[in-house]
Amino acid sequence: MKNESDGRMLSDAVAQADSIAIAGHIRPDGDCVGACLGLYNYLQENYNRSFEKEITVYMKDIPEAFLFLKNSGKPLWEFEQEKQYDLFIVLDCSSEDRLGDALKYFKSAKHTLCFDHHISNSGHFTDGLVLHADYSSTCEVLFTCMQEEKISLAAAEALYLGIVHDTGVFKHSNTSEQTMRIAGRLLGMGVDSTRVIDGTFYEKSYIENQILGRCLMESMLVLDGRVILSYLSHKTMRLYGVVPANLSGIIDQLRVTRGVEVAVFIYETEPQCLKVSMRSNGEVDVSKTAVFFGGGGHKKAAGYEAHGFMHDVINNLLAGLCHQLKE
Ligand SMILES: [Mn+2]
Structure with missing residues (x-):
């Protein structure tokens, strides 16, 4: 379930960058939050053990139910200083006008990558693009770019949450055999499925x-x-x-x-x-x-x-x- 060339695009770009920003679309949904935090945790845990890289995630208005995810308190929004990133990774977002206030960092970044599953993504706004319109979610796209043995429980929880939300708990027609296999692997990594599904999808105030x-x-x-x-x-x-x-x-x-x-x-x-x-x-x-x-x-x-x-x-x-x- 690994897309080798997509995975290499991610790992090469990350290896070459000292500063990395991650952002999704405005008013983030489950897939967007799951993708941003899933990737953030994955990169911190595997590519930044001695904190030689600066990895920042930009996100505003994370729904309260998602705040159990590891590092959900990390995303920045108000960020005054001018900053140029070596790499800016866009997730679950098909055009730059949906980046909100993170747009200025996107524009000044030296290199840009996008991981997405929106059929409307024209692919013309980033340097590199991994687009699978037939995948359920950006979290599914990301999973196939990651090395499975390097996915921690914290990253797995975030990815699972994204898949659950974009498939409407595995019921929308975008749920494929691959989606279920990946979800199965994530469960095997220890994800508490009931907690994610009931706690973030069905439970309402x-x-x-x-x-x-x-x-x-x-x-x-x-x-x-x-x-x-x-x-x-x-x-x-x-x-x-x-x-x-x-x-x-x-x-x-x-x-x-x-x-x-x-x-x-x-x-x-x-x-x-x-x-x-x-x-x-x-x-x-x-x-x-x-x-x-x-x-x-x-x-x-x-x-x-x-x-x-x-x-x-x-x-x-x-x-x-x-x-x-x-x-
Ligand atoms: Mn999505």
Whole structure:
């Protein structure tokens, strides 16, 4: 399960660099956090035993449930000083505008690498790219680049978490035989599967359950029942005191509605700043719609950001989806 040339690209680049930065996309999900911390722990433990290298990971807003991962307190965000890294590793992120504030370090870095599984990754923004659009997750990509005997329990936990989240606990169609084999190997390294799955995926706070219920109750079927849509305004988010990290799982519950081909969930992060998520059950490639609106993702899971009034964003999106449903 090792991709030799991909693995060499990683180990050669790391060996040649004295300073390394790692970053994923803004509002990191399980795969992004798992990939960043999995790689960070792996590099620290195997390539930096005598601390001759400076390895920094940039991440903001790590969901609370992931804070049991080793070194989850290490990521930096506010970082004032100008700094040029020998190597900048981008994870689970298909374009540079999703790097957030870490972008300045990416731009000034001497060498850049990207490990990803997003089909929308054009591959033109980093010097080196390891892209496997048929892999479940960036954590799966990373596993195949690592030397198995060098993966510690701490790194394994992070990678397992990423695979669990991007496969929706091994149920999405991106779960392959290889995914299960890798998950099996990670369990063999001692990962506590129940803790990761229940503790980080299914467990919800009371407020998270309330907001899930509200979004389901207010959802609507559109385009002849082929699309289900729900949304949350900034005002309602403030009323409940929820942040984007509290909304995971809503889109998946919408998606399992019988007869529905596409599920859409939209929330307003700031007034008139909207985050649109889409999931597809059937043949509709939602990454096409997402790319059309300036976003990206996968065939069955994609999204984008939009600015404007909620009803305008919904109207535009439905016009786009209507076009796609006819294809
Ligand atoms: Mn991912």
